[in-house]
Amino acid sequence: MSTRGRLRPTVAVGAAVALAVAGGPAWAQADPASAPRLYVPEAAASCSDQPVTPVFSTSFVPLGPAELRPGLDAAATxxxxxxxxxxxxxxxxxxxxxxxxxxxxxxREASEATFAAWRFAPGPREGCRLRMVYSAMGVATAPASVLAAYFGGNRRNGPLRDAVRRRLAGEDASCEEGAEARSYAVPNFDAPGKRPGVQDWSVVRWSVADGRVRDVEIVASSGSPPFDAEVARATGQARLAPGAARTGCVYNWYRRGLTLPAPAMPPPPSDGQQHCPAAVLADWRPQALAGPEAFRMAGVEGWALVRFDIAPWGEVGNVRLIGAQPARAFGEAAMNMVRRGRAAPGEGAVGCVQPVEFRIAD
Structure with a gap:
């Protein structure tokens, strides 16, 4: 029996995809410590202590202080x-x-899900590491690309997001109170350019005059021109109630990419000590499966092989992970499912193996 987890993606779900920006801890001195700040990630990969360069990569989302250990100042790792x-x-x-x-x-999980879409030159490698440094940068001095990367990829609401939006809107912005929309359009989320496991985002800015949208501008994006064009088109088609002119209106759209299938699952391993009658396993009822949320949002599928025992009174124990791909997070989710399952009282079992597949629902 193979258990499949429905990860149930929704249209236009956001995730950790952002624009990497070169820089270093010197950014931390650009603003007072009390000013709003972002932590901008840089990443470097190595295998067997030798640098390796990806042939395809996406960037990680900037963070806010609320996502880091309290007390951090200039940088996090x-x-x-x-x-x-x-x-x-x-x-x-x-x-x-x-x-x-x-x-x-x-x-951590969001970073793993983002990294799952990377690609390196063909050829197996082991002992690899991706080291990350999150350097502090004040919102007051951050370039638009960094601000938009946070605004587009990190949807944590609060004062920091408001401060970022105000910077993106500009000093003369007058769009704090939006006009009533009489009609609006949405982008075509199926526009070409989707990539497996990669979410696109686009931050758009515009003005309003005489109830019509003017001066539509893509401030920054994850790098999908077809999606950017759709965002600009949809924004420009909005019609609003007449009223005072407004400038510095800002919004972000995002979409999930193509589903990234899991690597091939190997057959369950054999074990000479295994005693798992089919009738006992058939009576086992796993708990409803919930997959790793960040991978669901990124559209990344996975699998796990879990070994466990069943006591004569129906309790599951001795749960062990045989393997999981592409990330251990799928194994942790599968073990949680198995631990909470129950079987009918009767004959016990030893060394049962449960394949668990985490699939993205259509």
């Missing part, structure tokens, strides 16, 4: 461990908790 398969795809992805104490668990 993170680490992802991984291998590379023969096709150049990252596998065995894990951000160890002990090496990522500067960031919260949801940030």
């Amino acid at each position: 993170g680490l992802i461990e991984f291998s590379v398969d023969a096709a150049g795809r990252p596998v065995d992805i894990v951000a160890p908790a002990e090496a990522n104490t500067d960031v919260f668990p949801n940030v």
Whole structure:
């Protein structure tokens, strides 16, 4: 029996995709410590302590202080461990908790999901690491590309997001109170240019005069010209109630990319100590499966193989992870599902193996 997890994506779901910006800790001195600030990530990969350059990469979303360990000042660090398969795809992805104490668990998972879409030159590699440094940059001095990367890729509401929006709107902005929309359009989320496991975002700015949208401008985006064009088209077609002219209106649209299928699942391993009668396994009822949320939002599928025992009274125990791809997060989710399952009282079982597939629902 193979259990499949429905990850249930929705249209235009956002995730951690952003624009990397070169720089260093000197940014931290650009603004007073009390001023709103972002933490902008830079990442460098290596395998066996030798630098490796991806042939395709997406960038990580800037963070706010609320997503980092309290007390951090100039910079935060993170680490992802991984291998590379023969096709150049990252596998065995894990951000160890002990090496990522500067960031919260949801940030670790979001980073893993973003990294799953990277590609390296074909050829298997092991002992690989992606080291990340989040350098502080004041909102007051950050360039539009950094501000838009946060606004487009990080949808955490609050004062920091408001400060970023005001910077993107401009000093003379007068669009704090929007006019009533009489009609509006939405972008075509199926426009060409979708990439597997990559979410597109586009930050748009415009003005309003005589109830019509003017001066539509894409401030920055994740880099999909067809989607940017759709965002500009839809924005320009809005019609509003007559009223005072407004400038500096800002919004962001985003969409999920193509589904990134999981690597091939190997057959379950055999074990000479295994005693798992089919009738006992048939009576086992797993809990409803919930996959890793960040991977769902990114459109990344995965699988896990879990070994476990069943006591004669129906309790599940001795749960072990045999393997999971492309990231250990799928294994953690599968083990949680197995642990909470129950079987009918009766004959026990030892060494049962459960394949678990995490699929994106159409």
